[in-house]
Every structure is written in C-alpha cells, then in structure tokens.
Amino acid sequence: MSTGWLLRRLFLVAYTVLVVSVLVFAITQVLPADAAVTLLGENATPEALAAVRDRLGLNDPIWLQYWHWLTAALTGDFGHSMRTGQPVAPMMLTALSRSLLLALLSILLMLAVAVPLGLWAALRQGKAADLVTGFISYIGVSLPEFVTATLLLIVLADWLQWLPATGYVPPGEDFWDSMAHLVLPVLTVSVIMVAHVSRMVRSETIDVLHSDYIRAARLKGLAPRSVLLRHVLRNALLPVITIVALDVGYLLGGIIVVEEIFALPGIGRQLIVAITARDLPAIQAGALVMAVTYAVASTLADIAYALLDRRIRYD
C-alpha cells in the first residue's frame, strides 16, 4: 500500500461524490413539484411565489443552479430545508450520527452472529446443522425489511412487551433506554445481513478448507484446533471485510425502510420525509451524505484489507 494508492482512492471518493451530486441534482430537478410552492405552502400568493423563486435562483439555468449549489455545498452549506426552514447540513449530520450508530451496532451484531454461524455450517458441511442454517439463511435473505420489521414489532414489542416499539433516545440522555430503543431496528437490519454474510463465511471457509495450505497444515500433524484458529479462520475472514463493505450499500438502503418504520430520525427517515415533501435541499444533501458514507466505508474496507492481507500489492 503506497501513498500513491491512497491518493488514488481518495481521488476516487471525490469523483464518486461529484458524479452522485450531478445525478442527484438532475433527478431533483425533474421531481414533479414546484420548490416555491413546496416552500410557501398552499396559501402562497403569486407575488410571494415569484419573490421566492427569484431568491432561490430557481429562474437561473440549471447548470448555474448546480454550480451555486455545489460551491455552497463544498463550504458545508446545503441550504435551508423547505419543510422546516432549518439549515439542512446540521440536520443531516445529526441524522447521520444516529444512522451510523444503528449501522455500526447492526454490523457488530451481524458479525457476532454471522461469523460463528458460517464457520459452524462450513465445518459441518452437508450435515444437518449445515442444512438447517442454510434453510434459515434462505428465509433471512428472502424477507424484505418491512416484513421482518413488522413481525418483530408485533412479537417483541406488542405481544411480549419486552422492548419499546419505536422512537429514538440519544445515548447521552439515557444510555440503557437508548439501547432498548435500538434493539428492534438493529435486529431488523441485521437479519438480512446475517443471512447473507453467514452464507459467504460458509463458502469462504469451505474454499479455505479445501486449499493446499490447509491440507499441508494438516499433513504437518498440527492440532485441529490450531489448524482452525491459526490457519482457517484468518484466511476465511479476510474476504468478509469486502463482503461487509459491499453490504454497507445494502445496509444504507435497508436503513431507509427500518428508520421509517421505527420512527428513528436518522438519515434514511430524513430522506423519506424529504422525498415525500419534495424538500429538494434535504433530498440533495441526504443522498449525497449516503453516497459519501458508502464511498468512505468501501475505501476504509479496502485499506483494512490491504493492511490485513499482505499479499495485496497496489501498484
């Protein structure tokens, strides 16, 4: 891993952000809603509408609007929400911090469950345990989040009343209450990823188990425990980094639905609210924040992989 490689990765993140910004801006331009009407509401007079259009520069050519938006965005100014009148950037950052908490907890839970599950299935390949985990993981990857969320909500919050149904409490306010509110969203987000990642861990592990060096390790008479821990695990788990990084994209999508259902005011819910309210500045900022998050996550994964797997030479 060289500085050149790192610079290149950073350049790619920047390029990604640029492409996404163009795309998102273009899409928001064709959204069927008048920004001025959205801003002023139903009671706006034509004069007021015209004044607002002028003030927002809605009469400028689109490329000029994009340029103004981009240059302002680079300084951290994403404009004011048309819905609430608040500045968008701090709103999105607060939302992002909540989503990241949800995402990180989900990934941790997922890893804690998926990795042992996948290993276990791989070591018992073809046996009952493997088939049962396989079947469960099929169900896991085949249920959309909104179904899982609804089922979990009914069972855990309504019937058993173990957990609060929805809402969000900042960890700083009441840590345990905060965690209790996060359990259901985290569970929902994790289900699909657990199913997916445990399958990947299983197949990676099986590949490693069939590799020459594991055969060599066994033929050197090493203890099975040491073969598993020192040789199999390390090599089987490395690709999981990449898989998890790819799943971040899926995770961000899933967060949209999950936050909506559990009333968790994160970036996904902000986006849904913004899209339904045609709150253009919020849509633009939210989509961009998501794309940046994804690009940064996959870059971090690449770096982690490069640090952990010394084989990779980036030249």
Place this chain on the structure above:
Amino acid sequence: MTDLLRRLLRTPQGAIGSALLVLLALLCLLGPELAPRDPEAIDFLGRFRPPGAQNWLGADQLGRDVLSRLMTGARSTIPLALLATLLGTLAGAVIGTLSAYLGGRWDEAIMRNVDAVMAIPGLLLALLLVSSLGKGSLNATLAIAIAFTPGMARVTRSVALNVRAQDYVKAALARGERASFIVLREMLPNVVGPVVVETTIRVAFAVMLFATLSFLGLGAQPPAPEWGLMVAEARRFVHQAPWIILAPALAIGVTAIAFNLLGDGLRDALNPRDER
C-alpha cells in the same frame, strides 16, 4: 442444455427452487382464471372475515378475497420483477462486456462511473427515480432496472474480463476476427452462465424491492392486487386481521426463496465442486 437441467434438478436447491417456480409460473399464467372470486369485488359484510370456508385465506378491509387477490397478484408482481431484472441485466451486460472488451482507458472510465452510481443505495436510487418518473408499476420496473444496472455491469465485466483472458479469445484476436464476432460469439456465450446465476438471485431482490417500493407507496396503484401493496395496505389492520398481511408477505418470501434457491442450484450445476 438438458444436461444442465439434469444437473440442476439433482441439487436440492435447484429441485426445490424449480418446483416452486413452476408453481409460481402456473399462478402467473392461470391465477386470474383459477381465482375463486373477483379480486376487486368489495363486500361490506365480509370485511376482515377470518380464513374459512368462504374465503380460504380470509378477506381484507374491503371484504375482498385474499386468496383471489394473491392469485391474481402473482401476475402483477413476478413478471414485473423478472422484467426489471432482465432489463437491468441486459443494460448491465452490454456495459460490462463492452467495458471488458474495450479495456484500458475506456474500461477505467466506464467502471469509475459505474462505481460512483453504485454509491447510491439501490433502494434510494429507485425511490428517487420513481418519485421523478411518477408512481406506477412500469415506472417502478424501470427504476429497479436502472438501479440494478451498475451492479450487473460490474458482475458481467468481471466475468467478461475472465473470459477475455482465455486463450480462445486471444486466438480470435490474433486471427484478426471482427470485434462484434469476438464479443457476440466468443465472449458472450461464455459470460452468460455466471450472469444467469447472478440474474436469478437478483430476481429475488427485485421482488423484494418491488414490494418495498409499493410498501413505501411508490409502486403499484390501488386497487391492484400487487403483493407489496397488499402488505402496505394491510399493515394498518395487522392487529385486527393478521392474515391479510401474512398471506402476501409469505408469498413475497416464498417467491424470493424460490429464485434464491434456483440461483444457487444453477451455480452448483454450472461449476460442480470437486468430490473431495
């Protein structure tokens, strides 16, 4: 081909997946004819009727027969998911194969943009697109197809790069074959296998994505018996009449499972693991 089918049906995933899909295909073809009732007919007295002799899977908030809606709805759910995936695959396959064939600077440029688009989560991209295009099943299909394109382009490209490195492609290049011949005759047939596997698994995602879009109110229009929309509409009554939500939710799950199973079965059938 028959050989592949035989191998597919020998894998447990392939066998179960194929069986389920045959059932679903029948439902798509004959569902509306076989449905016991008019899926849109409302019935004041039948509202929230539990599953029983009159309505085998119960009736919904407007007294419509859930089974009939489920059977009719297969046609508006599965073919569109398939269509979306196929469109996305086609576009992705063309971009990916082209990128791999062109190589070098072009490949780099195409793939950087594909990567950039992939940074927008698929669901978000679909949401934005449907919001712009307007609601409706066809627009949702289009949006999902577009959202799938970059991913499929990536997959196809990596397969195509693999194929391009094969000596028979080099031989064709050295022979001076036309680009179209190399892409269409030498590369594409060999790219198809792995891409078909990926596509099959993506149909499962498309079914789920469709349902999610409808759930968020951006897919099918009421009173269409689209499964995702059925779930969304039934959500308000989940405590009163859980069967209204369970039936379409399970149908979505079973369809997704069927395509996942078929995809894995195909994968195994295409590259049999060694016996060891």
Place this chain on the structure above:
Amino acid sequence: MTRLPFSRRHLLAGVAGIATLPAGALPVLAQSSTSPASTSPASTIPAPAAGAPRRGGVLRVSVDQAASVIHPLRSRVNPEYLVTELLYSNLTRLKPDMTPEPDLATAWTPNADLTEWRFTLRQGVVFHDGTPCTATDVAATFKAILDPKTASPARTNVGPIASVEAVDAQTVLFRLSAPYADLPVAVAYTSARIIPARFAEGDLDALARQAVGTGPFKLVSYEPDRRIIVTRNEQYYDPARPYLDRVEVMVFPDSTAEASALISGDTDLMSNAGQGEFPRLSSARGVKALRVPSGQFLNVNMDCAQPPFNDVRVRRALALAMDREAMVGFVAQGYGTPGNDVPMNAAYHFHKEFPLKKPDIAAAKRLLAEAGHPNGLDVTLVASENPGTRAQLAVAMREMARPAGFRINVQTMPHATYLDQVWKKGSFYVGFYNMQATADAIFSLLYTSDSAWNETRWNNADFDKLVREARVTADEAKRRGLYDAAQKLMHEEVPSVIPAFFDLLAAQRSYVQGYTLHPRGAVFRLDQVWMGDGAPRRG
C-alpha cells in the same frame, strides 16, 4: 429502562369503552350549544377525577406526523396546532361545543350591524420573554396574518377583517368589511396565535425556530421529526394551570408503532388513533380509548365547470351509486357517520337532517345515460396518500360506481405532488377536511364562489347569497332557515360527494386526567391535563 409496565398494570382497572360498541350503533347527537357534555359521548369526558387536579408530572403525547412548522401563524396540520397551542394563546378558544370562550380576551362586544368588534384583553399577561402582552401585540399579529406575504393559512379563516386597531393597552377594535357574526369563533383559528409585535412587525421568520408566546408552556427543545419538549410557563396568566411540569410531544410516523408505544406505556396520550388500531387500543389494559363524533370528512370533488361533471346528472348519478352506510364501514371502519353530500353533520350547530341517500343503481344508470353517457364513463380519480383513507375511499367508490357505468381509474400520489398538481386544480379527486368551527367557516372555506379553496368551481349564486345572508343574520331561527336552504341546495346539486364523516379517535393511559377529545380535531387543551394515580415518574 424507565418503564415498569407490570407493576402498574395490576393497579389499573379494565377499561370502559364506547369503542367496543358495534359500528353504527352510535347515538345520533343531540344538538346543543351549551354544554360540552351534550356534544360528547360519555366516555370522552374524563372519568370523575380522583380528587382535585394535581400538579406535576411529565406527559408524553404522541402525534402521527412531524411538526415541521412551529411558526404560530404558519402551522398547517394537527400536530403543529398541538404544539403551537401549548406555546401560544389566541384571543378566544373553541369549546368542544364549538362556541368561543375567553383566552387572552376576557370579553367581546359587536356593534349593532356586526361590522365592528371590540375585544377586551386580560390584564398582566406576559410573553415568555417577560415583555407584557398588550393590544399593540394583538393588532400587529392580525396585521401580519392579513398580509399575503406572510402566507398564513389564517388569512382566509379569521373573518372579513378590514383593519385592527389597539384602542388602549387592553382594548382591540376590529373593523370588518362585511357584517360577521362568527368573529369570536374565527379568531380562535388554530394559526391565529398572538405573537409579540416585535416579531409581527420585524423578523417574522425568527419564530420558525423559537417560540415567544403567552401559552401555558415554554419551548425547551425542538426536533421536528422526533420530539418537541415544552416546560411549564410559571408566568402563565392562570396561576392554577398548567398542571403538568413538562410535555413531550413524540412523533410517530407509523400508526401501528404509535399504538404499540401507548399500549406498552411508553407514551401517555395518543392524539389521533387510526381506525385499524382502535379495537386493539380499546381492549388494551390500562388504556382508555377515546372517540367523539366530528364533522371531519372525506369528499370527492368534481369540477362543476368542466365536462363531464358540469352536468349535474352525472354528479347525481355518482351520488346515487354510493352506499353510504357501507362507506362508513369501508372508509371509517365503522367509526363514523354516513354523509349526505353536505359538509356538515350532527356535530355542527346548524346541521339540517335530510333522509340518507340510498343507493339506486338503476336510477344512477338512467341519469348517466340521460347525461349522454349510455355506455358508461371513464374517469380518473386522484387520491393523495395522506391519509390512507383517501385511497380506501377511492377504491370503494370505484367498486360501488362500477355497476352504474362509471369506470374509475384510481391514481394515488404523494401528498406534496397532490398539493402541487391536483389540489384546487384537478377535476376529480379526494379531499380531506377537519371539522370547522362554524357552518360559515366550512362553506366559505370550500363551496362559495369566493371561497378560499374553491375546489369544485360550483359557483352557485343562490348558495352564495344564502351563505352571505346567514353571515350577517344574528337571529338564530332566521339564520337556521338560511343554512337549511343552503344545505338543501348542496344536497341536490352535489358539487362534491361526501359519503362519510369520521369520528375522531384517540387513546390515553387511564391515569391521564382532564383530557377531552375535541371534535374540531385541532384543539387539545393539554393545559387542563393532570396525572392521576398510577402515572409513571419521569425525569
């Protein structure tokens, strides 16, 4: 976790409930203008309090959509009204029987021809920032409301005010452009809250993020999509109220989750319960389900100026195809009353009872054929997604009208798109309106030619005349006669199909005392609420 659901549940008795009555078994309302008790079924009245109101406690009230605007002059939806009501005061308040009672104004008197109204203000009222609230502030507020640039929804709802004047510190004089009997009710409008003159005349937008009012509570924190916290205003003009130390307004976009939160004891009061959740809430232990008949309705608006709906026979045909009793079931899950294509029901003071229109498909078919559509008619009915009952109504109407020859294509769309593209512009769409305080308010909001939102473009001169006359008539019997005639016109001409009215539904934990579910839907009066035995202690 802060909740102790088990120990608490054992303390609570089972819940009584009108909600468990079968749909349709609701008693027809008595028409009265005196006592709130007579307009509300027994269960909505707080159970006789176990002793006098108690001070202290934290109330968590849930709302079903974000309070994105807390600007007191620009709020538009019920959760926003709930918040601004906590923070601000009006001149008057609307009682559950839709008559006014004093708020900042203690008394009001009109001149003889109802063109001038004089309001006397309460003494010693101060804003949250400590400055006194005087007639100057009131006058400045109304000037701001009436300024089109403010874009306040109140502008068209506070009556025909020509000018406002602070006569002295305690007296405000309203001069009207036309005689108006309902001004004391009109100034209770939910986005006509009184604000300090320095904001009304200066930086009006500043109130988008802060609250400086005279309300019973002061703003602590404001997160539009999650939670709004207010704390007791120690300087509130009524030393006894509010009883609560703090109110937390929690946003729940999902009604299932919102109900679950109440059932699990996470929240204490659910300001608006969906019909789907209501049975569950009614049977939940420790929860009291609340229900009150209201004039809230869904209407299907038809453009009376354009074909095909410019032909009254087409509109009548559609009206004849509707099974209104069934519609109450389909759309309101039984929690409502059938409508007769008039925007008023028994909850309104001047409601005129007509025999309920019965479905008559043959007659509908005949009318449609007479109107030149013997082979039926293709139309697209637009329904916004919010609330979900709009689509439900559209689908049910589609099925009911099908045998009569209407081929209705239902199209749903996000609310923002609907507002931008369809609302007030479309020719066939589903509208949804809260109950208004007076007959005049609802008529001149929607149906007169000069109405604020003339959706149907019905523009019936006779109707306009009747409404105008009633507005300036002080005599009760004469006024009733005029309104009866106006309603009869609508009943026959059907500018919009109004098949059902909704009861308002809500729910609360049993320990919540003093809460009255208001039929207006936009009035909450949390300053009267106190926490009884069994209430959880919340930091």
Place this chain on the structure above:
Amino acid sequence: MTAAPPASPVLAIENYSLDYTLRHGTARVLDGVNLAIGKGEVVGLVGESGSGKSSLAWAIMRHLPRNAVEASGRLSLGGLDLRGLDAKGLQAVRGKRIGMVFQDPSTALNPTLRLGEQVIEVLMRHRGLGRAEARDAAEAALAEVELRNPTALMRRYPHEASGGEKQRVVIATAFATAPELILFDEPTTALDVITGARILELFARLRERTGVAALYISHDLGLVSRVADRVSVLRQGRIVEEGAPEAVFLDPRHDYTRRLVAAVPRPHRRLVDDAAGGDTVLAANGLSVRYGRRRLFRPPPPPATKAVSLEVRAGEILGVVGESGSGKSSLARGLTGLAEFDGGIHATGRRLDHARQMDKAYRRAVQIVFQHPDSSLNPRMRIGDILARPLKLYGGALSDIPALLEQVRLPADYARKYPHQLSGGEKQRVAIARAFAARPSLVICDEITAALDVSVQAQVVELLLALRRQHGTAYLFITHDLNLIRQIAHRIAVMQQGELVDLRDAAAIDAPDAHPYTRALIAASPAPVG
C-alpha cells in the same frame, strides 16, 4: 545401491488397492501395489497424470477423499499399521514420523502467516519446544537448507519470498522434526529450471547428512533416475516395472516403460536434420512489449521485453528458452498483436510499427498455438465451428475440415464434438489444426507441450515436425525445456529478464562462448541417464 527390496523397511506397502466411488460405480485407482522403502533409501515413483501416484501419497499420509474405499492391503510404517490409526495417532505420525514436501510451495504455505511461524508451529508441536527454543531451532533448520539470513526470512510472508526460498522453507520444516520418511511430491515441477536444480542438489546433500528414507514422486523419469536408489513405474494404479534406475531407464522391460523412456527428450538425439531456408519470414527489430499504461498516482510498469531483435527464416525452427517471467511469452503476444509493442516487425514484405497495422495477410501468415489446451478452445463451440473460423477468414472450403482433422490425426467425426469431450492432447491437436487451417508460414508455439504428459508431448512434437515437413512451416517454439528444444530447433534464443541474452545455432548452444546464463540453464537441465 541395490535393486532388491529392503529386509526391514521403513515403509512397507503390501498389496494395497484403493477405489473411488463415483456416481456411476467405482473406479480402481490403485491396484495391488507393493512397495517397500528401506532405511536411508530413496525410492522414485514415476507415472503420468492419472496413474495414481498422488493417491498413493495421500494414502500413506492417511488423507483420502471421502469417496475413497481401501479395498485391500497393508500400509506399515516401521511396524506401525497406518490404516489402524485413529485421529490422535495420526497427528503423532504426520509431520513427526513422516514429513512431506509439496509440489507448489506457494500454495502449500499459508499466505497470511509469516514464514517463521509456519516452521515454529511444527517444531513446537512435534518437538515439544517452547516458543523461544522453537524459534532458535527454526532458524537453525532454515540455515540447514542453505537459506541466507534465516532471521530476516522468518519475518517475511510467503508472497515476499521467491519460489525457491519457499520450497526450502517447506523442506526445512519437513526435515526439522527428523522424520523416518519424507514424501516428495514433484517438488521441483512448479519451480524454474535452475531453481529446481538447486533444490535437487540440496536434497542430495540433506539425505546424505540425515540418512532419511524418501519416496520421490514425479512424472519425470529422467529426473527420478538421477535422484532415486530404486524406481517404480506406476501405470493405471499398477506398478508395471521396478528396479534400479539405470536398469529401468536403459533396459526397460515393460512396453509402457519403453514408451516412456523413448519420450524423454534427449538433447543429443536430434529429431530434425534438414536446414532452414534462406528467406526471412519474420523479423523483429528492437521489439519491446509493455503492458498497462501510465496512470494517475502510479509508477509506469516496466516493459516485459526489452528491444528484442531476431529473425525467423522459412521453415526454420527457432527455439526461445527462458525461465518464467523472462519475457518469452510477451514476445509471442507482441508478434501476434495481442500486446502493444515499440520497435518494428518485418513480415510479408512490410514493416509494422503498431499492432493495428497487422492486416489479414500478416495474421494469416503468423499463427499462434497456446500453452493450455483447456482454455484455447471456446467451450461453447463445436470443433467443426472452431476450425471453420480461419477458413472463413482467410479463405478455404468448409469441406477441408475433415482433412484438417486427419492431418492432426484425429477422426473426421470429431468436428461434431465439443472441446470438453476431448483429452488434453486431442485439444492441442485441434489448436494446431486451427493454426494450420490458415496455411501459415510461421506458427508460434507458446509452451504448447508444458501442460501435457511426456508421452503426449512426444506425440505432439512428432506431429509438428511432420506438419513442417509437409508444409515447410517455420516455428517459433517457446519453451522452458532446454532438452526438448535442443532436439528440434535450428537456432536457440535465450531470454532473461526481458532481454535476449543469447542467440545461436542449436549445435553450438553448449559452446564455451555461450552466455553464462545459457550455460547455467544447460547445467540445470542435465541429460537423462544414458
């Protein structure tokens, strides 16, 4: 050295038979094998692919696939019945009493574990050493296999070491536990010629010093006869011949052995005796092939071949030898337009400066056959369609296809088959037929026999020579096998690290004025015994 089996063997295999259960019945892999290895003895086991030689190794190591069924026989290690061992007993034998050296050191070492760790863990396990002692012992073991600076090497990861270094680490590990027996499974096949030769020298020294018994498995009869005390020849699961190496090699009794011996390339037994023509069919002038291009934030890649100049005359066989990475295949890619090049190519009366200037005439005249028969034919096309392409491109009738197949000694009905229905040798014949369908004047053969068994290689070479006699085609024959090329080439070019270091007549390849690298290559490829 004696040819007689030892009296008290370290390893005794008696009447051992092994089956694999397949979907359609069972296949016998080993059939009544008898083999004994005495103390300090090296027994060579020779066989072509599919002969069962690897299965025998796995059987001894008790590492058989799930579908393996041991039909009969005994395996005993100094009196210990290996077949009767349980998992615990097995772990005490593997690595401790029987060591193993694998074919490819780059896949046999864990890529994510430092080299030192991989030696230390074995020492800790089998010699009961503490970590610090094991580290010292590992260093000593690595020094033993003549690795320079073992301390530094121990800290490196496998990808940071060369193939030779890695194989030495594997060997050091095998020897470090002082086992009674070591199995060598083609330990030099994956290595370059010179590196492989050094490993063999090391092996000779180590066995002398330690007196370990060894089973040396290889496909290369010539090589085995140099290292083994006794040789067994395995064919289809049966030992068809055994004895002292000289006896087996010089006087093979079994037919199969005779064919095998005949197929071994011998540098001095020339297979071509005519001379090349005078005309030049192709000349490369300062040809440099470069992959990739300059990219943002990255250093430019070094060229794969540096300014190579050579010419091929009509009907000439020009051999190109060199180790992997020497640039010999890049030369082929440059000449066929598969990679961009700098410099010029003269052919068909023109000078080409870019790959895109290669016209139909050039492409017809210069054909290429690749190394891997499995990947050089499109698996989705029938053989007939594959052969039809050059005919369509360069002119020719589809009715020529049977003749083309016959020319490479394949039946005409193969035209309807798919590649996966053919054996490796057959596929390579199809690839050759495809090249000859263009009636080329030069065929570039890029390691075309490297993936084939010795006997198949001999047949393919013989076929190529016959085709040349028939058509007068010139060959640019790229190979790493110096012995093979000395048999057939008129001239030999030697490449090292992208440069052409030597180009001389085949007869003068071992002359004293040859490049030192050429001499090193010759020294590393000794002529087989006899």
